[in-house]
Amino acid sequence: MHDNCLFCKIISGEIPARKVHEDDDFLAFHDINPAAPVHVLLIPKRHVTSLQDIVAEDAGWLGRMMALVPKLALDSGCRPGPDGGFRLITNAGRDGGQEVGHLHFHILGGERPWTGLG
Ligand code: 5GP
Numbered sequence: 051m052h053d054n055c056l057f058c059k060i061i062s063g064e065i066p067a068r069k070v071h072e073d074d075d076f077l078a079f080h081d082i083n084p085a086a087p088v089h090v091l092l093i094p095k096r097h098v099t100s101l102q103d104i105v106a107e108d109a110g111w112l113g114r115m116m117a118l119v120p121k122l123a124l125d126s127g128c129r130p131g132p133d134g135g136f137r138l139i140t141n142a143g144r145d146g147g148q149e150v151g152h153l154h155f156h157i158l159g160g161e162r163p164w165t166g167l168g
Pocket residue numbers: 056065067068079080081082083084140141147148149150151
């Protein structure tokens with residue numbers, strides 16, 4: 051738990067969220083302000099500020115986080131196959147457009163038209 055971190059408060063249950071997946075290491079929930087028909091946020095339970103802080107030793111859990119994405123996309127309503135799919139975004143730092151300082155993957159999908167983030 052990192053002081054005054056919104057997503058740490060969602061992990062602890064202090065702030066509610068519409069969860070789509072939870073295990074020992076990760077949590078996924080619907081974005082409160084969706085930018086596409088499907089817009090899910092996937093976060094690690096450990097507090098990491100952004101991809102700017104990742105080092106080689108993080109490859110194991112980060113790889114497991116990445117491997118969750120296609121399953122969560124399908125479970126959340128993204129369509130399968132080449133006509134379906136999803137977009138994966140992570141914003142890092144102010145210049146990257148990051149607003150919440152806890153590493154998160156945006157999983158965006160659903161039938162177009164939608165423009166994604168920004
Ligand atoms: P960032 O700009 O940091 O990459 O994205 C932060 C995302 O968190 C935004 O898409 C925003 O809508 C979402 N968000 C902000 N506050 C909350 C909240 O309290 N609950 C949920 N579910 N999403 C939030």
